[in-house]
Amino acid sequence: MVSLGRVAGMVEMRLKTCHASAICPSCGTSSRKVHSRYIRRLADLPWDGVPVLIRLQTRRFFCVEPGCRRKVFTEALPGTVARYGRRTCRSGEALRWLTLALGGRAGARLAERLGLLASRSTLLRELHHRRPAAPVRAPRVLGIDDWAWRKGHRYGTILCDLETRKVVDLLPDRDANTVAAWLQRKRRVWAVVGGCQSYVST
Numbered sequence: 001m002v003s004l005g006r007v008a009g010m011v012e013m014r015l016k017t018c019h020a021s022a023i024c025p026s027c028g029t030s031s032r033k034v035h036s037r038y039i040r041r042l043a044d045l046p047w048d049g050v051p052v053l054i055r056l057q058t059r060r061f062f063c064v065e066p067g068c069r070r071k072v073f074t075e076a077l078p079g080t081v082a083r084y085g086r087r088t089c090r091s092g093e094a095l096r097w098l099t100l101a102l103g104g105r106a107g108a109r110l111a112e113r114l115g116l117l118a119s120r121s122t123l124l125r126e127l128h129h130r131r132p133a134a135p136v137r138a139p140r141v142l143g144i145d146d147w148a149w150r151k152g153h154r155y156g157t158i159l160c161d162l163e164t165r166k167v168v169d170l171l172p173d174r175d176a177n178t179v180a181a182w183l184q185r186k187r188r189v190w191a192v193v194g195g196c197q198s199y200v201s202t
């Protein structure tokens with residue numbers, strides 16, 4: 001760690017990567033030749049309810065394999081942060097669990113109380129990474145919420161299996177008719193529970 005401070009109501013950790021080398025993602029060759037450095041800002045898990053922001057100094061490396069088409073690459077931090085992620089993996093995992101348990105709206109409220117830096121749209125976008133590649137069986141208990149495909153733009157509907165805690169499907173809009181058609185396609189009888197956002201098949 002380089003330094004630790006409190007900035008604008010948040011704990012700010014300044015960190016820098018320290019591995020002597022990095023692996024080129026294209027050819028797998030290890031390189032120690034640093035090209036440049038830049039700062040990534042990452043939301044992390046809160047400390048005692050106080051939001052935590054990591055300012056991480058990351059490096060770009062030259063690929064030293066002459067035949068490789070990638071001349072420069074960014075060092076990867078697997079298990080810590082995704083290549084283009086804006087939050088740590090553990091923070092993203094916490095948000096996904098919150099969203100699956102509570103939905104976007106209530107999940108965002110609890111995330112704020114806990115000190116997790118995330119809007120409702122951010123929570124629902126996190127779930128997008130768990131969208132199933134193949135169709136899954138119709139869930140028995142279904143959670144429904146709307147979410148933004150892009151921040152502030154083009155809202156769709158997200159359907160979650162509240163028992164298996166998995167994303168079942170993403171619908172292209174938030175029209176009630178689209179949801180009704182999806183429910184009818186599953187050929188199950190649905191009963192509304194807990195307000196208008198959860199359904200149980202009978």
Ligand SMILES: [Zn+2]
Pocket residue numbers: 024025026027028029063064065068069070
């Ligand atoms: Zn390479």
